[in-house]
Amino acid sequence: MNSRHEYLEEVLKWKEDVLTVLKDEGVNENESIYLRIHDFSTQLSRLVEEDASNEVLSVVQGEVAALHEEVEQYFIERQSHGSTFINETYVQPGKHVLPPLPYEYNALEPYISEEIMKLHHQKHHQSYVDGLNKAEISLAQARKNNDFSLVKHWSRELAFHGSGHYLHTIFWNNMTPKGGGAPGRLLLREIEKYFGSFDLFKKHFSEAAKAVEGVGWAILVWSPRSRHLEILQSERHMILTQWDTIPLLALDVWEHAYYLQYKNNKASYVDNWWNTVNWKDVEERFLKARQLKWKPF
Incomplete structure (x- = not known):
């Protein structure tokens, strides 16, 4: 594969990443930003199959730059109107759950063993979820009873276990069986x-x-x-x-x-x-x- 096709493949990957972000944010597929990207995708897929010239690549680069600005502006406007995350549900106090791994326990071998992954996920991460839930419930009870004598203790527990839960959730998804290399x-x-x-x-x-x-x-x-x-x-x-x-x-x-x-x-x-x-x-x-x-x- 020559460098021009490699670049077009990379643009296709970027386009999929952008569509994933739009989907995660609940953007309606009939909105103009979605249609704009789909039109660009159709043209791009055709170019990948052809022997694109340097002139065509220059046009693609211009389109990518323009699309990037449009997507960024779209979310800036959504945020200013308060429409980002407006329909999202929230986790009630004490209702956090252990997220599943996005791969099998042995999938990261030989770099991280199955034994470590099972212990790390099932025992250590679970303990942070349990600790976070206990801290949230205890602080909710403190508010209900107007008794904040233990607020220092439970605030520390909230920080420790909450940070442990959230960082581990990021950590699992930051890894993949066929990882490595460099970012886009x-x-x-x-x-x-x-x-x-x-x-x-x-x-x-x-x-x-x-x-x-x-x-x-x-x-x-x-x-x-x-x-x-x-x-x-x-x-x-x-x-x-x-x-x-x-x-x-x-x-x-x-x-x-x-x-x-x-x-x-x-x-x-x-x-x-x-x-x-x-x-x-x-x-x-x-x-x-x-x-x-x-x-x-």
Whole structure:
């Protein structure tokens, strides 16, 4: 496959990612933005089957840029009218459940063993779900009884178990059996803009993960205030974090995530973990997160 066809295939993947975002946001398929993308998709599919010239590729690049601006503007307008997430249900206090893995327990081998995945998901993640539910129910009872004598304790439990539940939910989806490689063009461009290169980003992220003191996470986040990516460490699940940021890619470096397989060689676990990264999921999170922009300071 020549480079022109590779580019067109990449554009097709980007188009599917955008359609996924629209579907997840409940956008009606009869809206103009949907129809616009479907028309573009029909033309693009034909070009992939043909030997597209450089002139045609230039037109495609222009269309992609225009579509990107249209999609971004569409969500800005939805947000300004309060229509984003307006019909979404919410989790009532104490009703969180353990999400299923998006693959089999042995699917990430040889990088992460089936034994680790079962223990990590069924025992450790479940304990965070249970702890979060208990904290929410206890705080709801405190409000009902107007008794806040234990609010400090339950607030700590809420932060610890809630952060554990949410980060693990991101973590599972951040991985895939046939992962690795590099992100798509949009996220890659943002990474290169802030970190200098994809290799420098990987080095920074890996070293942050390896250097976490005790137990915790390395997390790639989007900052709506500064409008750029950043790499953070988090001890436990919620210490040393940076507020007003959105997690995109999370790596669990608690010992229960690797010790049965890698013993005390955390560095080897981190290095091998890159082979599992689901860049499609990370980019979908990025496309949604970057719609949120605060006034920069």
